[in-house]
Amino acid sequence: MDQVTETAAAAPGAGAPVRAAVRRTPARRRFARALAPLPWLAPALALIAFVVLWPVWEMFQTxxxxxxxxxxxxxxxGWKNYTAVFDDPNLASVMTRTAVWVFAVVALTVVISLAFAQLFNQKFPGRKVVRWALIAPWAASVMMTSIVVRWMLNPNNGVINVFLHQIGVVKQFNQGTASWLGNPTDAMYWMVAVAVFVSVPFTTYALLAGLTSIPTEVYEAARVDGAGRARTYWSITFPLLRPALTVAILINLMNVFNSFPIIWVMTQGGPDNQTSTSTVYMYNLKTLNIGQAGALSVINFGVVIAIVLIFLRANKNSLKEG
Structure with a gap:
């Protein structure tokens, strides 16, 4: 028996297939293990392929x-639609306005939500009622909220203009002088206000969840060490809140950049596209040239992906901590 074993081992090339077979077996097992979750992930992957990848491909084809x-x-x-989009004289102002729109809405939303989250994290009478009331702007339709605000800003009989006339801010009522949505600058202010109004509830609850997850022992140790409120907030609360804050900002960036109902309902991007963001301008461009609208939609998609990747790259440590 020993001779047979020695002969097989000594024979030229006899050991190579055996070693190859030994090496291939673990590889097959690893491959099988990698495919094991596929049946569970298949529905989600199919949904992503149908809802995200296929529309993106069709958009690129268009x-x-x-x-x-x-x-x-x-x-x-060819690429002529993209050339036409980049040669469009309105593109620079539209993209600049989009950047201002996103920054203003997200910044104001985060600042206000931080204050609300801190408030709702305290114990006070009626806290549950106030928390429930905050859900209302989030639960209501964004389009419905925009329509209501547009009615309130009606230059002839809107509630806001009636009130401003009663307190003497609007002098010449019923003559169209207080057409807030007819002036691009004023319209942008009001649209930012509506966007912040509907974004604050979700952001507040996201930050509130982060606050409630901070261990109370950390605060007790800070008080023992003599740390004041400001020192405690910037040294303990804010660093531990960064993972929740990062997620909230990221979701708001994507939602606000792609926001359509607020601007469309209130101004439709007018007058003369002076309140259009890239999403609204893309929709208006569709009536003139579908191919160019498709090119701008691809550009918008690329901008969103770039924003997400840059933000995740800048905050990867916060996400790991979360």
Whole structure:
């Protein structure tokens, strides 16, 4: 028996297939283990493919087609739609306005939500009622909220204008002088206010969840060490709140950048596209040139992906801590 074993081991090339077989077995096992979760992930992957990947592919295909004003596809158009979009004289102002819109809404939302989260984290009479009341702007339809505010800003009989006339701010009532949504600057202020109003509830609850997860022992140790409220907040609360804050900011960045109902309902991007963000401008461009609208939608998608990746890169330590 020993001779057979020695002969097989001494034979030229006899050991190579055996070693190869030994090496291949663990590889097959690792591959099988990697595929084991696939049946559980398949529904989610199929949904992502159907809801995200397929529309993105169709959007890219549309951006390279020559589609006339009647909606007929005249064939491949190459990159001419993208060239036309970048040559559009309105693009620079639209993208600048979009950046200002996103920064203003997200910054104000986070600051206000931080204050509300700190308030709701305290014990006071009626705290549950106040917390429930905060859900109302979030639970209501964004379009419905925008329509109500637009009615309130009606230059002739809007509630806001009636009130401002009664306190003497608006002197010439019923003459259209207080057309807030007719002035691009004033309209942007009001649209930012509505966007913050509907964004604060979710952000507040996200930050409140982060606050409630902070151990009370940490605060007790800080008090023993003699740390004041300001020192405790900046040295303990804010660092431990960063994971929740990072997630809240990231979700708000994507939602606000892609926001459509507020601007569309209140101004439709007017007058003369002076209140349009890139999303609203893309929709208005669709009525003129579907291919260019598709190209701008691809650009918007790329901007969103870039914002997410940059933000995640800058805050990867916070996410690991969370």
């Amino acid at each position: 951006s390279r087609q020559h589609i006339n004003s009647f909606g007929f596809d005249l064939g491949d158009y």
